Amino acid sequence: MTATPAFNPPAADLPGKPYVRPWVPPPVTNEKHNFADLHAIDLSLMDSSDPNVVARLVDTVKQAIRDDGFLFLENYGISLEQARLSLPYMYDNISEEDKERLLFHPDTGRWAGYKHPFGFKFNWYTREWNNLQYVPTCLHPFMDEITAFADYLTGSVNRRLLCLFSRVLELPDDYLWKHVQSHGSPSGEGYFRHALFRPVKQETVKQSQGLRMHGHTDFGTTTLLFSVPVSCLQIWGDDETWHYVPYKPGALVINIGETLEIVSGGHFKATRHRVYKPPADQAELERLSLVLFNSSLGDLQMTPAIESPLIQREGCVEYQGVYKEFKKVMDSGLSPPTNKEWREIQIANATDPTDTVRNRIGADQVLIGGKLMNQRDFMGVKVVLPV
Numbered sequence: 001m002t003a004t005p006a007f008n009p010p011a012a013d014l015p016g017k018p019y020v021r022p023w024v025p026p027p028v029t030n031e032k033h034n035f036a037d038l039h040a041i042d043l044s045l046m047d048s049s050d051p052n053v054v055a056r057l058v059d060t061v062k063q064a065i066r067d068d069g070f071l072f073l074e075n076y077g078i079s080l081e082q083a084r085l086s087l088p089y090m091y092d093n094i095s096e097e098d099k100e101r102l103l104f105h106p107d108t109g110r111w112a113g114y115k116h117p118f119g120f121k122f123n124w125y126t127r128e129w130n131n132l133q134y135v136p137t138c139l140h141p142f143m144d145e146i147t148a149f150a151d152y153l154t155g156s157v158n159r160r161l162l163c164l165f166s167r168v169l170e171l172p173d174d175y176l177w178k179h180v181q182s183h184g185s186p187s188g189e190g191y192f193r194h195a196l197f198r199p200v201k202q203e204t205v206k207q208s209q210g211l212r213m214h215g216h217t218d219f220g221t222t223t224l225l226f227s228v229p230v231s232c233l234q235i236w237g238d239d240e241t242w243h244y245v246p247y248k249p250g251a252l253v254i255n256i257g258e259t260l261e262i263v264s265g266g267h268f269k270a271t272r273h274r275v276y277k278p279p280a281d282q283a284e285l286e287r288l289s290l291v292l293f294n295s296s297l298g299d300l301q302m303t304p305a306i307e308s309p310l311i312q313r314e315g316c317v318e319y320q321g322v323y324k325e326f327k328k329v330m331d332s333g334l335s336p337p338t339n340k341e342w343r344e345i346q347i348a349n350a351t352d353p354t355d356t357v358r359n360r361i362g363a364d365q366v367l368i369g370g371k372l373m374n375q376r377d378f379m380g381v382k383v384v385l386p387v
């Protein structure tokens with residue numbers, strides 16, 4: 001096979017573009033305990049002319065998405081320098097007027113816009129890509145780079161990943177890309193996030209018990225996160241405890257979303273993860289977070305791709321979370337929510353870890369086998385997640 005073209009970003013020094021200093025990675029933690037051991041996938045092996053190399057790659061991917069639902073991706077075509085991880089610092093120049101005008105309103109079922117609790121988040125949806133009016137003015141000079149970057153992540157990296165996942169399901173290479181993934185902007189119906197989190201006040205750490213985002217699974221197809229040195233992302237292991245995701249410079253952390261868990265009939269695992277305070281030696285560091293949340297077509301019925309020879313041969317797998325709960329809904333004769341209904345109701349009802357009213361036993365929480373769980377019901381689907 002011919003080699004996949006590498007990312008070729010627009011120049012960073014075009015006339016009129018403000019200078020942005022390169023990103024200086026903060027120090028890694030000295031903490032060694034309690035880190036997950038994840039599979040690493042070299043995406044460039046997909047282009048190998050040796051069919052055995054490609055077959056081994058598909059096998060490794062199969063194991064990683066069944067075992068962990070999280071994996072590292074390397075050699076995917078973007079170098080660390082090209083990623084321009086400093087661009088989020090441009091939000092330091094956002095005007096007060098833009099902050100207010102572009103404030104996000106999750107009750108719409110979308111996380112679009114700007115949020116400023118402990119640092120900031122800016123989420124890019126189709127509306128933001130298509131209309132500069134919804135983009136902070138201070139970012140306008142960088143639209144070419146930000147768009148090209150998200151386009152490459154979606155159209156090249158995610159497309160190749162979905163090709164590998166289609167092969168695991170023994171379906172045609174473009175199956176997931178054509179029939180499941182949404183298209184139409186650099187993030188399709190999903191979104192791209194720039195975020196920079198400042199050190200959290202002691203009072204907030206106490207209120208949230210160290211949590212920054214509750215245990216959850218992502219709604220979409222795949223999530224692509226840039227690996228960053230400040231360790232906050234944790235995954236729920238088979239041992240039923242939380243483990244930090246280690247730092248792998250330049251790698252992408254890939255996580256499987258609920259849509260793929262359901263489409264694969266539970267063969268892929270939408271792993272539960274959360275955002276927690278970093279180890280003590282990183283408590284005072286800023287944390288960068290660049291993430292592309294890929295989403296499926298909004299009107300996709302969340303059901304397994306029964307034409308998959310893997311599913312036909314081995315049946316569906318009901319060992320965990322969301323697929324199992326969707327199956328209960330289908331077995332009772334009701335039709336499960338569409339993808340859009342499913343993601344929007346969850347976004348509109350999301351709770352913050354500092355919400356001391358909802359985050360209590362008897363409100364959103366229950367004890368199951370001695371473990372504290374969030375238990376909620378969305379459109380007849382029961383969602384039980386470790387806190």
Ligand SMILES: O=C(O)CCC(=O)C(=O)O
Pocket residue numbers: 213218225232233273274275289
């Ligand atoms: O910021 C991160 O590392 C991950 C956030 C996350 O899991 C999410 O927003 O779904």
Ligand SMILES: [Fe+2]
Pocket residue numbers: 216217218273
């Ligand atoms: Fe997530």
